[in-house]
Every structure is written in C-alpha cells, then in structure tokens.
Amino acid sequence: MTFAAGSAAHLARLEARSGTLSGPTTNLAPGFVQANLAILPRDLAYDFLLFCQRNPKPCPLVGVSDAGVPMIEALGHDLDIRSDVPRYRVWENGKLIAEPHDISDIWREDLVTFAIGCSFSFEEALLALNVPVRHIEDDTNVPMYRTSIETVPAGVFSGPLVVSMRPMKPQDAIKAIQITGRFPSVHGAPVHIGDPTEIGIADIANPDYGDAVRIEPGEVPVFWACGVTPQAAIATARPAFSITHAPGHMLVTDLVNADLSI
Structure with missing residues (x-):
C-alpha cells in the first residue's frame, strides 16, 4: 500500500x-x-x-x-x-x-x-450518525477503567480487561452497538452497558486512566474493550x-x- x-x-x-x-x-x-x-x-x-x-x-x-x-x-x-x-x-x-x-x-x-x-477510530462513525460522544464534546480524554473481567492468559501476560466509557441515552446506546459492531479491528461492539459495579468498577467518577466525564440524567454508561489492556498485562x-x-x-x-x- x-x-x-x-x-x-x-x-x-x-x-x-x-x-x-x-x-x-x-x-x-x-x-x-x-x-x-x-x-x-x-x-x-x-x-x-x-x-x-x-x-x-x-x-x-x-x-x-x-x-x-x-x-x-x-x-x-x-x-x-x-x-x-x-x-x-x-x-x-x-x-x-x-x-x-x-x-x-x-x-x-x-x-x-x-x-x-x-x-477513537469508531468515534468518527458514531458522530457521523449523530451519536454524541461526551469526551469529544467536553474536549477531554476518554475515561478508562480496570475491570474485574480477566483476560485470557498467554505466556507471562495476563491481567484485567480495561474498558473505555461513553455515557449515552438508551436509544443512542442501541445505535452505538450497531455502529461499532461493524468495526472489530478497533474493539467492535460494547462489552457492557449499565451498572459499572457489575464489572468491578466501584466509582465511575474516578477512572483509572483518562478524565472523568459527566453523566446526564437518563444516560447509561456504555463500556468498550480498550487498548490500554496491554498496559495492565505488562504491569502484571x-x-x-x-x-x-x-x-x-x-x-x-x-x-x-x-x-x-x-
């Protein structure tokens, strides 16, 4: 190419x-x-x-x-x-x-x-179909969290899944699932929607990486697998x-x- x-x-x-x-x-x-x-x-x-x-x-x-x-x-x-x-x-x-x-x-x-x-690659597709992305709106870094979900080990590498989060209205979350599912090379569809404690995130207001973003009334947090996961595996x-x-x-x-x- x-x-x-x-x-x-x-x-x-x-x-x-x-x-x-x-x-x-x-x-x-x-x-x-x-x-x-x-x-x-x-x-x-x-x-x-x-x-x-x-x-x-x-x-x-x-x-x-x-x-x-x-x-x-x-x-x-x-x-x-x-x-x-x-x-x-x-x-x-x-x-x-x-x-x-x-x-x-x-x-x-x-x-x-x-x-x-x-x-960040699939965010272009979200914006093109009028799905708001909060950290872009607020000009901040996306919030990222270590979860209680374990990755599949390989050799010396193992550790928790890290996720990125974007708060959305339920109807936008449904659209986001459909849109991002077409992009498996950049994490694909979300891995979790809703209660963050179900995946081991105790405080949504305090991400492990990036910046906290506001979650408006009526919005739900939507979580995608994140490429910071290898950093957690390297730390392990x-x-x-x-x-x-x-x-x-x-x-x-x-x-x-x-x-x-x-």
Whole structure:
C-alpha cells in the first residue's frame, strides 16, 4: 500500500515528532485509524502476540514491526515509532518510570512494536450518525477503567480487561452497538452497558486512566474493550523493559477508518 505525504495523519505525526503535539489525539485527523502501542523485547514478542490473538476485543492487532525496526510501513508514510506518538510510557519491571515525548535515545535493536486498534477510530462513525460522544464534546480524554473481567492468559501476560466509557441515552446506546459492531479491528461492539459495579468498577467518577466525564440524567454508561489492556498485562508480567503509549496519546496512522468496517 502506498501512502502520500501531507495527509492530516502525516501532519499529526510530524507535530508529535517536533513536540508541537503533546496532548491526547481524540478527534485528531478525522477519518484516519489511530493505534495503541506496546513495544517489547523480542524474547517476549511471541507471548504478547499470543495474548493479542486470545484477546481480540481489547487487543485487535493492526500492525507488527520487525525486531529493531522503528517503523511499520503498512501503517503510514514516513512513520517513526520512536517519535510520532505525543507521549510514551516507559516501564521497568512493571513500574512506570518515565513519560517522554520521544524514545529515540532508549531505542534498542531487539524491540518489537505492536500496533493495536483504538476506539477513537469508531468515534468518527458514531458522530457521523449523530451519536454524541461526551469526551469529544467536553474536549477531554476518554475515561478508562480496570475491570474485574480477566483476560485470557498467554505466556507471562495476563491481567484485567480495561474498558473505555461513553455515557449515552438508551436509544443512542442501541445505535452505538450497531455502529461499532461493524468495526472489530478497533474493539467492535460494547462489552457492557449499565451498572459499572457489575464489572468491578466501584466509582465511575474516578477512572483509572483518562478524565472523568459527566453523566446526564437518563444516560447509561456504555463500556468498550480498550487498548490500554496491554498496559495492565505488562504491569502484571513485569518485564525488565517495555514501552507503551500514554493513555489517549495514540499513533495516528495513514489507514482509513472506513476501510476497517465490515
């Protein structure tokens, strides 16, 4: 696949590369696929690949790099994994040690990058069919929560399912199920609607990642599997070294959202 320079997605990556873009990528470069990242040493890559295959709702793979190669050509023109995300997270032994804007100085020749579909992609389809998205309305990051639902283990990787939440009127929630169900490559249909305590979320007003959003009277919380789930699995596995994106700070690719619809 050939991608052209100068697309909105390419310009977003250049802004991240220069440091101009440092915040969440919600509603940035509409029409283009955004991706979560998990970057791991080669000796853990098979286990993580298996983890993604066993947990396709939270971990739908859209691209995998060769070891040591800081690009995934199938995802975009002039794409550099080391600099084109607004904010990264660096982990040592499962503990977060830094949140840099560039990882060129810590890049290693044994690192494998996994790009995982992001729910920001299906939000374009929701908005196009007049389904409001609260965190876009309020210009905040989407709220994300660790749940009591366990992922299917693979090798050293296991842990809780992480979900993102969007409050909606019941009629909009029904439309959202129909719309997002057409996008399995970016998490697909919701995994839960309604009472958050049923999936282990004790306080909807205090997300584990992202920002809290208002829930208006008559609205219900709608939960989707989230690509931050690998970060919970990495925290459980405690690899000596790994890198992820910061929640909400995605890699904007040159893939087109509409091409992911089934």
